[in-house]
Amino acid sequence: MNSDKPIDICKHCPYTHSCKVHNGVLSKLPKTIVCPEKGDHLFKSEEAFTALYVLCQGSAKATLSDGTSMEKIVQFYHPGDMIGLCAFGNESYQESVEILSYSRVFKIERATFENALAESSALANGMISLLSENLVRRQRNHSSNTLLEAESRLIRFLQDQQVWSASTPSKGSFELCMSRVDIANYLGIAVETLSRLMKKLTQKGLIEAQNRRIAIRNLDFSSM
Amino acid sequence: MNSDKPIDICKHCPYTHSCKVHNGVLSKLPKTIVCPEKGDHLFKSEEAFTALYVLCQGSAKATLSDGTSMEKIVQFYHPGDMIGLCAFGNESYQESVEILSYSRVFKIERATFENALAESSALANGMISLLSENLVRRQRNHSSNTLLEAESRLIRFLQDQQVWSASTPSKGSFELCMSRVDIANYLGIAVETLSRLMKKLTQKGLIEAQNRRIAIRNLDFSSM
DNA sequence: CGTAGAGTTGATTGCGTTCAACTTCAGTGG
DNA sequence: CCACTGAAGTTGAACGCAATCAACTCTACG
Numbered sequence: 001m002n003s004d005k006p007i008d009i010c011k012h013c014p015y016t017h018s019c020k021v022h023n024g025v026l027s028k029l030p031k032t033i034v035c036p037e038k039g040d041h042l043f044k045s046e047e048a049f050t051a052l053y054v055l056c057q058g059s060a061k062a063t064l065s066d067g068t069s070m071e072k073i074v075q076f077y078h079p080g081d082m083i084g085l086c087a088f089g090n091e092s093y094q095e096s097v098e099i100l101s102y103s104r105v106f107k108i109e110r111a112t113f114e115n116a117l118a119e120s121s122a123l124a125n126g127m128i129s130l131l132s133e134n135l136v137r138r139q140r141n142h143s144s145n146t147l148l149e150a151e152s153r154l155i156r157f158l159q160d161q162q163v164w165s166a167s168t169p170s171k172g173s174f175e176l177c178m179s180r181v182d183i184a185n186y187l188g189i190a191v192e193t194l195s196r197l198m199k200k201l202t203q204k205g206l207i208e209a210q211n212r213r214i215a216i217r218n219l220d221f222s223s224m
Numbered sequence: 225m226n227s228d229k230p231i232d233i234c235k236h237c238p239y240t241h242s243c244k245v246h247n248g249v250l251s252k253l254p255k256t257i258v259c260p261e262k263g264d265h266l267f268k269s270e271e272a273f274t275a276l277y278v279l280c281q282g283s284a285k286a287t288l289s290d291g292t293s294m295e296k297i298v299q300f301y302h303p304g305d306m307i308g309l310c311a312f313g314n315e316s317y318q319e320s321v322e323i324l325s326y327s328r329v330f331k332i333e334r335a336t337f338e339n340a341l342a343e344s345s346a347l348a349n350g351m352i353s354l355l356s357e358n359l360v361r362r363q364r365n366h367s368s369n370t371l372l373e374a375e376s377r378l379i380r381f382l383q384d385q386q387v388w389s390a391s392t393p394s395k396g397s398f399e400l401c402m403s404r405v406d407i408a409n410y411l412g413i414a415v416e417t418l419s420r421l422m423k424k425l426t427q428k429g430l431i432e433a434q435n436r437r438i439a440i441r442n443l444d445f446s447s448m
Numbered sequence: 449c450g451t452a453g454a455g456t457t458g459a460t461t462g463c464g465t466t467c468a469a470c471t472t473c474a475g476t477g478g
Numbered sequence: 479c480c481a482c483t484g485a486a487g488t489t490g491a492a493c494g495c496a497a498t499c500a501a502c503t504c505t506a507c508g
Binding site (some may be wrong): 403415422423435 | 482485486487488490
């Protein structure tokens, strides 16, 4: 299932504007499509670095094991995101990536990528930019974890998720792709606390929440 | 003060083994030396991306402003560290870097770097690895912020600092390069809490602390 | 209808914050 | 040499946010 041009699936993809494969430096690389199910792993921490991935459809989470058997979620991946950037420093992936819902993923073999990299300085520049952006993005997310209190963090998180889901709008609400446990883990709070905070925000009239469907009403920056 | 070869100062530098300039892909680039004082800024967030830096001697801290006037310290730089990696994604630096003590810093002009990058795929590979490593390093530091409780975080922090200071050993103890305020900020706790924790660790006999001079006694992994 | 997983609610505890006062230290000038 | 000053660090007391444990409800799915 290889292809030297942007693949057909892209034609109807709503995420092309922010997709690294479609409009980025990766568009010309040969790649395959894989369709993992919920619970599948693209790779696990410590595994040998064999491929890069780009998420076309669906969602995934990246976790770090931290030695102590506890797994900390460090990022949620959305369509357009590149996955596997953590593996360049070492010969192995430094985080685990698990699929959260049925997904379509472009897979770029490591050798393919490295050959292309040796020949294209544009690709190199693109990758360096991408890595730098990711460095900043993650930093920004997690620095707010200690600065802001839990409620503000949750608000910010929900706003971010809304943005990522913005391409599939259905009457002002959107669907979270992850469980409460995952959200709590990511935000660094207990599930019970998360539940209480959601209730609180609902009572304030700031959001409406039914299961994973969220509608944001009056979240402005003054409430942060 | 340019030079096309590893500069004289490197001859007596104790950090060459982990220095990106000395033994890395940057060694052949023309560069200058700057010697900023405590309190100086290499650059501030939002400023135009003009140069990359490598810390030879001294120490620095990187902060993120996060909008809310609060500044969060996201990394302490030690000799051998590369500074400015946050600027590749944008045209501007995404964090501020302030010098903590009199330092010597290699400065590599942006144009110089980009020209070299276009011609050397080895440099590109090196930079990608470096960025990937940094991504993982920062992630690991800050994921422990929410996983572990304050005391464990402090222990881990002190151990890390000891490693960075390991090249200047003086009878088992070492000198912290940053203030309590900075440490507290970095660890995400209040200064008072930090003070109490230091006292606690001292009473346990795990460390000895006098001002910024720290001696680590019995810190094993069981206490984490 | 029954089960398992996901999510919620309540009661209690504790870690870390906050505010305020105090101490220590380094630098400066009389 | 000592007194003054301001920054850095410490200590104490009270409060509060979030964790923990436990029981309960809801939902999806067979």
